[in-house]
Amino acid sequence: MKHLLLLFTFLLTINQTQSQENLPTDYLTKEFHKGRREAFRALMPANSVAVVFSYPERVFSRDINYSFHQNPDLFYLTGYKEPDAVLLIFKETQGTGETYNEVLFVRERNASKETWTGRRLGTEGAKSKLGLSTVYNGKDFKDFVIDFKKFDKIIYDKIPTDIDKNNSGFDLFGLLQTFKTKAGITEDNNKSLELFRTITNTLREIKTPEELVLMRKTVKLSCIAHNEVMKAVGPDMSENEADGIHAYVHRRYGAEDEGYPPIVGAGANGCILHYGENNSTKIDNQLLLMDVGSEYHGYSADVTRTIPANGKFTQEQKAIYQLVYDAQEEVFKICREGTPLADLNIKATEVLAEGLLKLGIIKELKDVKMYYPHGCSHFLGLDVHDKGNYSGPKSLLKENMIITVEPGIYIPANSNCDKKWWNIGVRIEDDILIKKDSYENLSVESPRKWEDIEALAKQKSTFNEMKFPKL
Numbered sequence: 001m002k003h004l005l006l007l008f009t010f011l012l013t014i015n016q017t018q019s020q021e022n023l024p025t026d027y028l029t030k031e032f033h034k035g036r037r038e039a040f041r042a043l044m045p046a047n048s049v050a051v052v053f054s055y056p057e058r059v060f061s062r063d064i065n066y067s068f069h070q071n072p073d074l075f076y077l078t079g080y081k082e083p084d085a086v087l088l089i090f091k092e093t094q095g096t097g098e099t100y101n102e103v104l105f106v107r108e109r110n111a112s113k114e115t116w117t118g119r120r121l122g123t124e125g126a127k128s129k130l131g132l133s134t135v136y137n138g139k140d141f142k143d144f145v146i147d148f149k150k151f152d153k154i155i156y157d158k159i160p161t162d163i164d165k166n167n168s169g170f171d172l173f174g175l176l177q178t179f180k181t182k183a184g185i186t187e188d189n190n191k192s193l194e195l196f197r198t199i200t201n202t203l204r205e206i207k208t209p210e211e212l213v214l215m216r217k218t219v220k221l222s223c224i225a226h227n228e229v230m231k232a233v234g235p236d237m238s239e240n241e242a243d244g245i246h247a248y249v250h251r252r253y254g255a256e257d258e259g260y261p262p263i264v265g266a267g268a269n270g271c272i273l274h275y276g277e278n279n280s281t282k283i284d285n286q287l288l289l290m291d292v293g294s295e296y297h298g299y300s301a302d303v304t305r306t307i308p309a310n311g312k313f314t315q316e317q318k319a320i321y322q323l324v325y326d327a328q329e330e331v332f333k334i335c336r337e338g339t340p341l342a343d344l345n346i347k348a349t350e351v352l353a354e355g356l357l358k359l360g361i362i363k364e365l366k367d368v369k370m371y372y373p374h375g376c377s378h379f380l381g382l383d384v385h386d387k388g389n390y391s392g393p394k395s396l397l398k399e400n401m402i403i404t405v406e407p408g409i410y411i412p413a414n415s416n417c418d419k420k421w422w423n424i425g426v427r428i429e430d431d432i433l434i435k436k437d438s439y440e441n442l443s444v445e446s447p448r449k450w451e452d453i454e455a456l457a458k459q460k461s462t463f464n465e466m467k468f469p470k471l
Contacts, residue, residue: 030131205388259300270425304429311457
């Protein structure tokens, strides 16, 4: 029996080491991630070390976890997608015999566990596929010889405290405890956090050519999904069905997930900024606000379209929609290198305030905040609200940034205006690539003008022809 068990374990190990077939060929390369580590190192102060942990796994229900989502900073720097990992980046070369300037600790290979939860890279896989030369198993971190006290700066992000532990000593909890013990850390050092975020903000707010390829793809396929819903939607469609069309189209084109929980709100639900239930059984003859973007190989789109379920805007809906469109157009005019990020929201607010005043919905310009309570723009990339310099002297638009431009007006029932405007919620959101003297709208393939939306709504969608048995 012992020999059979050994043979079974050996066969499992052989099976798990075989390469998975038919994978996408457009993942970021190990050269990209190496370049990002070099760029990170260049911004580190002398005699410093950076420590980057994976994100924790989260429980969905009892012994079932949510799908794991890697810490975008760790993915950016390594391409590693598994939990229970830590990366060390040194400013200067370390060691006297075998030298190194970076070390990655990863989950150990385990044939039995891989049968249940999927393949692991292990140390050799991380070396060959990710291109790091110094890689150890997580259990080796405890005995890894490093004197953190010799460094002038230890650079790290906020240490999570609300994570589970498996008592192995080398899960994420164990890795964090080992780090805190080795470095003598009892609480977060605000200067270390600020330095880490300054470096990552500076790097991630500017997209490389490799990142732009993925961003263009994730935005384009998100536009295709929005267009299919525009063609397929009708008063009898549910919010959940519209949400499902987006999800199917995303998967059809190879997206792994959505970049954030989809917002698909009809009528009054469209006036809730982060509405997420998507459970209204009928859209009826109302506006449908859809804030949905795919996540493709880690990169998120963020596109919002607002459409009439019956294919035709009412006079009031059209008036509000046109005002939001006009605000977006005015913001586009100042989207270029050198513009302060804050100016985009200032411009959007001015246009919306003047328009609402003209329509009689507000009595003073300052009242615009009642119906436009959010900002106009944020960075976009590995996070839907991506890292970047949002304030201070560095918060200027720069070439190869990607930002959103998303003005909106939301007039819930019982607002202090004529009730003909009630339950109209409109947001138009596009993903904008900043250039030296202009911009590029990456989401231009999904119509924005109300006339173009009505024209597209007359077309048939593949989803109109789908028939399902009654439940």
